[in-house]
Amino acid sequence: MAYVRTGVERLSADPALAGGARLGLVTNPTGVLPDLTPTPDALLAAGLRLTAMFGPEHGLRGTAQADGSEADTVDERTGLPVHDTHKLSGEALDRVVAAAGVDTLVFDIADVGTRFYTYVWTMYDMMASAARLGLRFVVLDRPNPLGGNVTEGPLPDPAFASFVGRFPLPIRHGRTAGELALLFGFDLDLTVVEMEGWRRDMAYAETGLPWVMPSVNMPTLDTALVYPGTGLFEGTNFSEGRGTTRPFELVGAPYADARFASELNALGLPGVRFREVWFTPMFHKHAGIPVRGVQVHVHDRDAFRPVLTGLSMLHVARTLYPDDFGLLEFLDDLWGSGTLTSRLKAGEDPRDLCPPPGCPAGRLLYA
Numbered sequence: 580m581a582y583v584r585t586g587v588e589r590l591s592a593d594p595a596l597a598g599g600a601r602l603g604l605v606t607n608p609t610g611v612l613p614d615l616t617p618t619p620d621a622l623l624a625a626g627l628r629l630t631a632m633f634g635p636e637h638g639l640r641g642t643a644q645a646d647g648s649e650a651d652t653v654d655e656r657t658g659l660p661v662h663d664t665h666k667l668s669g670e671a672l673d674r675v676v677a678a679a680g681v682d683t684l685v686f687d688i689a690d691v692g693t694r695f696y697t698y699v700w701t702m703y704d705m706m707a708s709a710a711r712l713g714l715r716f717v718v719l720d721r722p723n724p725l726g727g728n729v730t731e732g733p734l735p736d737p738a739f740a741s742f743v744g745r746f747p748l749p750i751r752h753g754r755t756a757g758e759l760a761l762l763f764g765f766d767l768d769l770t771v772v773e774m775e776g777w778r779r780d781m782a783y784a785e786t787g788l789p790w791v792m793p794s795v796n797m798p799t800l801d802t803a804l805v806y807p808g809t810g811l812f813e814g815t816n817f818s819e820g821r822g823t824t825r826p827f828e829l830v831g832a833p834y835a836d837a838r839f840a841s842e843l844n845a846l847g848l849p850g851v852r853f854r855e856v857w858f859t860p861m862f863h864k865h866a867g868i869p870v871r872g873v874q875v876h877v878h879d880r881d882a883f884r885p886v887l888t889g890l891s892m893l894h895v896a897r898t899l900y901p902d903d904f905g906l907l908e909f910l911d912d913l914w915g916s917g918t919l920t921s922r923l924k925a926g927e928d929p930r931d932l933c934p935p936p937g938c939p940a941g942r943l944l945y946a
Contacts, residue, residue: 582613583787583788584775585774587610587611587687587719589772590625590719591612591625594625597627599717601630602630602682603631603632603633603681603683605685605705606619606687608791609687613788615791618687619656629659631679633676634663634664635648637794645794645796648663648665667704672705676705676712687721689724691793691797692723692725693725693751693752694751695744700742700745702718710765713767718771720755720756720757720944723753726782727943728753729753730936730937731749732751732933733934738916746759751886757771758941762941762942779946796821796826798824804877804880805875809828809830809888810913812830812892814911814912815893815896816864816903818865827875828874829874831858832872833869835872835896836899839871839896840855842899843873848884850879850882850884851875851879857870875888884933891930893929
């Protein structure tokens with residue numbers, strides 16, 4: 580098995596890579612070394628002067644549900660102040676960062692490789708704040724768990740920019756956080772502490788790194804794999820499996836029936852099969868109500884196309900249940916335009932909205 584050395588490992592061994600005298604760390608539970616030592620502990624042990632920490636969506640400790648966070652507090656392990664950044668941008672975020680008195684912001688959070696997952700947009704907003712305030716910014720790079728060779732999905736319409744897409748990226752973007760930081764193009768003093776040993780074609784299991792839940796509804800690597808497609812069901816009245824032990828792998832609705840699984844399997848989508856299931860979400864959509872649907876089983880990760888799969892599932896659901904299947908405004912934010920909603924409302928097949936898989940463009944740090 581290969582062993583990937585992450586940015587935080589390199590910084591722990593060579594504190595000079597960060598520069599700066601007063602560091603503010605943007606992190607969450609994914610900020611760990613391979614032996615699971617938390618990033619704050621490792622950097623303090625290396626002699627770096629951390630003076631504040633900043634938490635993203637779900638919070639520094641990762642306890643909050645979707646679109647939630649944790650209140651400002653003092654971290655009991657380090658004694659450092661913790662500032663909540665969720666839903667802050669522009670002047671409001673600048674005030675929080677400036678009050679922390681840092682000269683360098685350090686970002687160490689694992690992404691899941693999907694545009695509408697919010698951690699890279701926390702990085703984007705913190706970079707924008709650093710640029711306005713004249714602060715240095717350091718990204719401690721980590722693997723993209725979906726790999727780095729393939730992109731999938733259209734670029735969003737800039738008019739639909741939001742916290743699930745501040746910058747035009749495909750849904751499956753194929754880049755690391757460090758590569759995204761370079762792509763964003765902010766005028767600031769930026770350092771990416773690159774990984775050693777990571778290849779773009781590397782499966783996450785080959786990295787030798789532990790999988791740490793990025794958020795409460797992203798428990799496994801299997802979840803991350805299907806998320807670029809089944810995450811679109813957040814913009815519908817189907818359950819995307821929140822409130823179960825298999826979020827985003829389980830998808831269904833009280834009005835679905837056995838046809839859903841059989842019609843999906845009849846499509847012969849690459850790398851995936853669908854198993855009929857019943858489940859009862861404990862919270863979120865249809866909480867406490869038995870739901871019928873499918874579990875998404877990926878049997879060939881190289882062939883699997885998550886965005887095409889998600890579009891196919893939406894189309895089948897709309898075709899089978901036209902009177903019950905409902906769309907939410909959030910679908911436009913997730914897709915990055917109104918085209919998907921328009922197609923589904925018209926009963927038209929939306930799968931041609933997904934271009935063939937491509938290769939990441941721009942400056943890439945890894946072969």
